[in-house]
Amino acid sequence: MKITFYGHACIGIEVSGKHIIVDPYITANPKASHIDIYSLKADYILLTHAHNDHTLDVEAIATNTNAVIVSGYETAAYYGNKGFQYHPMNHGGSWQFDFGKVKYVSAIHSSSFADGTYGGNPGGFVIEGEHKNIYIAGDTALTMDMKLIPMRTKLDLAIFPIGSNFTMDVEDAIIAADFVACDKILGCHYDTFGFIIVNHEEAIKKFFDAGKDLMLLDIGESISL
């Protein structure tokens, strides 16, 4: 499984020969100006919620790739109504895709499109594929529901927002890492806007001091699991 950071909360995943893009917000992110969305392969686009900083480039990428849009019911159906391929899910449900199993899990946040359309309940994803398991928390507060995840899935990586203001901060993300029983964390949702600036060295040291590994990738940088 290959994981690529495309800035903000956008993640690329290559698993079982399939390409997945999570929460594409690239063309309006000045820090990601070197990423060309038309060069991105996508069989699936996974959306944690409808906010513009997670969905801005969905239609362009889906039009270019014919990717299937996977999200909570209301967010997925929003794209279905526009003629895109979609797969709606809801909290607690799993589906076996051709690349692996995806479970849509709860997140504490809100969800609406830029045009005001209700986006349903926001969520996160647990993805099991190629004998590796990852959890993408999406925009969320620290929540006790995270403790449910390791009851079913032994994680190899958790992707957490760390920027505070809209989501968990670094300290809460460290507690979240305990809750999901995963010591390998990829940080996201930081530095993109003025509200969510993070001191990288300080954040990495706080995780290190808690016996955990926080990775902050350059935009376009990949890791392999």
Ligand code: NI
């Ligand atoms: Ni959001």
Ligand code: MN
């Ligand atoms: Mn967000």
